[in-house]
Amino acid sequence: MQGVPHQFNHPTDQAEFRLPAHRAGIELYRAHIVRHAFEPHVHDGFGLGAIEAGVERFRYRGADHLAPPDSLVTMNPDELHTGRAETEGGWLYRMVYIEPSVVDEVTGERGWWFGDVVSEDATGARRVTALLDALWAAREPLAFDSLLLQLMDAFRHHARIPRRARPEAASRFAGVIDYLRAHLAERVTLDELAAVAGLSPFHFLRQFQARHHATPQQMLMAFRLSEAKRRLTAGEAPAQVAAATGLADQAHLTRAFARRYGVTPARYQRQLQR
CATH class of the missing domain: 2.60.120.280 (Regulatory protein AraC)
Incomplete structure (x- = not known):
């Protein structure tokens, strides 16, 4: 095509x-x-x-x-x-x-x-x-x-209704997930996340990866692109979206967005305007 x-x-x-x-x-x-x-x-x-x-x-x-x-x-x-x-x-x-x-x-x-x-x-x-x-x-x-x-x-x-309770580890990391979402545009450190969870850094890293099957960095990038998608939907310019979500520049946003969602940010916005 x-x-x-x-x-x-x-x-x-x-x-x-x-x-x-x-x-x-x-x-x-x-x-x-x-x-x-x-x-x-x-x-x-x-x-x-x-x-x-x-x-x-x-x-x-x-x-x-x-x-x-x-x-x-x-x-x-x-x-x-x-x-x-x-x-x-x-x-x-x-x-x-x-x-x-x-x-x-x-x-x-x-x-x-x-x-x-x-x-x-x-x-x-x-x-x-x-x-x-x-x-x-x-x-x-x-x-x-x-x-x-x-x-x-x-x-x-x-579907399972009602939703079953998650393991205790999930509640421990709920604050970490909230912290990642609240600091998308910042350079988050392992020590910061470990402090939120109340664990030593590498113990936290092992536990987080075991619970989520991903590293905190992978999760952070996933949240950044999810937020970028929301902002693009609202009509924000790609350059502004890149800055707001902690990506290096618009080119970085374009590459990362296309790898995850299959379309560039510009094409995504055009599709939504049809």
Whole structure:
């Protein structure tokens, strides 16, 4: 596809985003990825979708997973993950990224959580694919919201409700996560993070990596790019976004954003304006 080589390593790689104008906290995404390998990144909301063709390999919660055709993908918020093709022709998929508060509002239930990240459910996956296609095409708010309720219903029996309590280590590191989010534009040190957790630096580093399957630096970069995405959505200029999120410059933002989301910041903003 013309115009993509500066974003991808292969001309057939494509990724598109869409935001519904009337409903905050929701982002639609569809892509065909052949050669691009997504670096570790996070999403503020749940990542719910279906694989239409091909097989994706990704790392999530410290383990490798394969998502084959006609499977559902159910990722929890703020879980670091990667993504690349396992099959020669890449993989074709659709996703919705939806903030937990929106899930609560749409379903009338609190505490959705998913234990399995991949579920082989051909009937469910085809229904989700059709609903995500319909949501992408919907331009009337009422039609969109009606389809959104159907989509949540399609994922309902895969969710765990209420959410199970996390291990004690999670609460210990909750302050660290908050600290990282609050200091995106700064040069954070290991000693600072260890002090927040009340541990010695390298003991903290070992425990953090064991809990999150990522280093604090990887998590910080994932949060920086997630915040960059939010700011770009709000219409901020890429240069301003780079400065606000602790990236070296606009070129650094462009490279890092494309590696994680499959499009450059400028192209992402153009897609949202359609």
